[in-house]
Amino acid sequence: MKRIFLSLTAATLLFTTACSNERKADEMANAESVAGADTMGVASEPTMGDSAAMDGTAGAAMADPNGPTAPHKDDPEFMKSAAHSDQNEIQLSKLALDKGVTGMAKDHANQMITDHTKSTAALKPIAQKKNVTLPTDMDAEHKAIAEQMGKLSGTELEKKYMEQMTLDHQKTANTMAAHQKMTQDADLQGFITQTLPVVQSHLSMFKQHSSM
Missing domain, CATH: 1.20.1260.10 (Ferritin, core subunit, four-helix bundle)
Structure with missing residues (x-):
């Protein structure tokens, strides 16, 4: 009886450990999935640096279409x-x-x-x-x-x-x-x-x- 009890106890511990490890693996996988989604979301948004690279005039003062001009009728x-x-x-x-x-x-x-x-x-x-x-x-x-x-x-x-x-x-x-x-x-x-x-x-x- 004592040997049977010990065997059952060992089996229970192994089962519990396996379940715990499986839960941890699932949690880590979910965390990585969320992190990956967040990273993709950030990368998809243009940054100031990207805008400047696309627009050669970025950072330069622009002409004012309503401002004064010198004569230029022709x-x-x-x-x-x-x-x-x-x-x-x-x-x-x-x-x-x-x-x-x-x-x-x-x-x-x-x-x-x-x-x-x-x-x-x-x-x-x-x-x-x-x-x-x-x-x-x-x-x-x-x-x-x-x-x-x-x-x-x-x-x-x-x-x-x-x-x-x-x-x-x-x-x-x-x-x-x-x-x-x-x-x-x-x-x-x-x-x-x-x-x-x-x-x-x-x-x-x-x-x-x-x-x-």
């Missing part, structure tokens, strides 16, 4: 406005450097001279091809602004320069985006496609730093 007028815009940025930046701006303002001024000189160089052959004479000086508005800036110095000058660059680049971005929808000229379409992202990156930079 292609010749647009080209003249674009050339004026380049000269406005180049000459105001040179003025700021001559007046001794420092830090970010100095760095940005040097970059404006480089980038807007390249923009004019890209526009010139298009204008020549279409017999359009581009202006080589600032417009009247910016000549007056340059006169005001010439009376400033130090942080006042740097603040004015950064704020003016923000306004100018927003207007230029607006103008380019608006004219891109209007023009049928392939050369100008290419010029705007190449230049607008640079203008937008400048705008983002000035918006960020002019508020510091």
